[in-house]
Amino acid sequence: MKNNPKCFILDVDGVMTTGHFLYSADGKQMKIFGPDDNDGLALLNPHIEIRFITGDRKGFPISNKRIKEDMKFDLDLVSTIKRVEWIKERYDPKEVIYMGDGIFDHYVMNEVGYSIAPANSDRVAKESADFVTERTGGDRAVAEACLHIMSEFFNAYEPDKLPADQLDQGE
Template sequence: MSIDLVAFDVDGVMTDGRFDYTANGKQMKSFGPDDADALKILKSTVPIVFVSADRRGFPITERRIAHDMGHEVTLVGSGERLDWLAARAPLDRIAYMGDSFTDIPVLEEVATGITTADALPGVQAAAQYVTRRRGGDRAVAEACFHLLVERFDQSQWEGIA
């Protein structure tokens, strides 16, 4: 079956998962290099969406993902993700990249579950593909090229990641 939708968690996947706080609250998230450019290439093949459960840091996420990169991003709690995804496309036609133990149910139900090299062992066991890169360090770029080659038969991207 083909993939009709690719969904990415944000924190720990697009970022290194750390939150920088000051006395004024959450101030920053660190996003990695190359991911935005690889996502542009993947988006020309399949729709992409982002999800985050980080309510306090959502304005930061929205600024980077929606405003700077032009992708849809939605605040969706971990326990609501399967239903939210299933309302968008059949689960067996979705690729999902997450890094948390809370992502395990999603990784196990979708057509292609992807996680990062720094995810916990149980999360890695639930995924079909584990990147060699850590979250926030080109893991999303690697996942994009993996999907382009393995799920969309675009061999020109083979060997990039």
């Protein structure tokens, strides 16, 4: 990445979640979000803009509750096949770090400055990513990615130097 990253854009399903959709007779009811990811994002947040995108229209209220209302990050509904254009309308793609897992995410990964895929991503996404986490989506992959970004582009996380008020202890 030639330029310093300005924005970290994350897909929701399969990255922040396990990628599973839990249905009842009434439709999509739940998604499984993993532990520690919000803490990792809290460490990274002072250094870079963080925002989320999802193509899951029917599950948007669930993602909105977790990402926007609880975690206080921006969330946009963006089709999986329109993400490159969406990013180009808002950012210099070379200043973007993108984290995705799906069958179309390699298109985005090939356009941005740096890309990350969880361990359980689509094969082509993992081959296109600059970094592949050891953890899977919904199981601390985002926290791992945040620590990687800190050490790669900013200052490595040093637990002994963390201000006590930096993390939200309510997680």
